Amino acid sequence: MKIKNKKFGELEFDEKIIIEFEDGIIGFENFRKYILVTEEEGLFYWLTSIEEPEIIFPLFPATLLDENYPMEEGYEVFGIVRLAKDVSEITINLKAPIYINQEKKRGFQKIFDSNKFEINKQLFVENNSD
Amino acid sequence: MLVLSRKHNEKIRIGNDIVITIVNISDNNVKIGIEAPNSVKILRDELYESVKQQVSEAQKNTSEIDTSTLKKLTERFKKK
Numbered sequence: 773m774k775i776k777n778k779k780f781g782e783l784e785f786d787e788k789i790i791i792e793f794e795d796g797i798i799g800f801e802n803f804r805k806y807i808l809v810t811e812e813e814g815l816f817y818w819l820t821s822i823e824e825p826e827i828i829f830p831l832f833p834a835t836l837l838d839e840n841y842p843m844e845e846g847y848e849v850f851g852i853v854r855l856a857k858d859v860s861e862i863t864i865n866l867k868a869p870i871y872i873n874q875e876k877k878r879g880f881q882k883i884f885d886s887n888k889f890e891i892n893k894q895l896f897v898e899n900n901s902d
Numbered sequence: 903m904l905v906l907s908r909k910h911n912e913k914i915r916i917g918n919d920i921v922i923t924i925v926n927i928s929d930n931n932v933k934i935g936i937e938a939p940n941s942v943k944i945l946r947d948e949l950y951e952s953v954k955q956q957v958s959e960a961q962k963n964t965s966e967i968d969t970s971t972l973k974k975l976t977e978r979f980k981k982k
Contacts, residue, residue: 778965779964779965795943797957798950798953798954798957799953799954799957799958800957800961811969811973813973814969814972814973814976815973815976815979815980816972816976818964827961828961828964829957829960829961829964830960830963830964832976836979852956852957852960853960854956854959854960854963855960855963855964855965855966855967855972856963856966856967857966857967859967859971859975862967862975863956865953865956865957865960867949867953868953868956868957883943883945883949883950883953885945885946885949891952891953891956892956896975
C-alpha cells in the first residue's frame with residue numbers, strides 16, 4: 773500500500789502494519805487507521821493517518837520523561853508532541869497519552885482527569901549547557 | 903437541545919444503560935452522578951476541548967523543526 777504526504781513524500785508499506793484506533797483520537801474521531809513511522813536512530817514516532825495522510829501526530833515515549841508513567845500491559849505509551857521553532861516551546865501532552873500495541877496493531881487514547889499530568893509539558897528543558 | 907427540569911435526587915435515563923442523578927444542588931454548583939457502561943467515555947467538556955486543541959495544534963506543527971535538530975535534542979534522553 774502507498775500513501776503520500778508533504779512530510780515524508782511517498783510511503784510504501786505492508787498493510788499488516790496498520791494500527792487500528794477503534795475510537796480514534798480526540799478531535800479526529802473519524803480517522804481510525806494509522807501507521808507508526810519511525811526514523812533511524814530517532815526517538816520520535818510519527819503516527820500517520822492512512823485515510824488522510826496529511827494528518828500526522830508526533831509522538832514521544834512518555835516513559836522516557838517519567839519512568840512511573842501509567843502503563844498498560846502489552847502497550848507502549850506515548851505523548852503527543854506539539855513542535856515549535858523555538859525549542860523551549862516544544863511541549864508534550866501527558867494528560868491524553870496514546871497507547872499502542874504493535875503486536876496486536878491496536879491503539880487508543882486515554883485521558884487523565886488529574887492535575888498530576890500536564891497537557892503542555894515542556895519537553896526539552898535546558899538543565900546544563902553542553 | 904432537550905432541556906429537562908429535575909429536583910434533588912431525581913434521575914434521567916438515556917438509552918438502556920445510562921442513568922444520570924442530580925446528587926446535590928447548591929447556589930452555583932450542581933453535583934451529577936452518572937451510571938454508564940465502561941465503554942462510554944465521560945469527560946468534563948473543558949478537558950475535552952483543551953485536549954482537542956493541543957492535538958489539533960500538534961497535528962499542524964509537524965514540520966516546525968527539522969529532523970536533524972530533533973535528533974540532536976533527543977540525544978540527552980538516550981544518554982540517561
